[in-house]
Amino acid sequence: MKHALLAVLLALSACASAGDPQPLPGSLTYGGKVLRSPYGPGTVVKNTFLGDFGYRVFETYVVQPDGTLKLTSQNTGPDFLWQ
Secondary structure, three states: OHHHHHHHHHHHHHHHOOOOOOOOOOOOOHHHOOOEOOOOOOOEEEEEEEOHHHEEEEEEEEEOOOOEEEEEEEEEEEHHHHO
């Protein structure tokens, strides 16, 4: 029982320290692409695409002062809910 509790705590701590979201295939900045936005700094840009296993991926970017996009959040959900 002690080992199971330790494993759960380690798994939860790994989730909490995940850091910044990473671009996935289909993301606007995937593969090191540097996209420039015509919008002003601080503008929020949203992107949605179909990811692995039929999940819909919702991303939020913020336009940086140099015009590039920074991925700030990434969520997934079943695609059938969004049709």
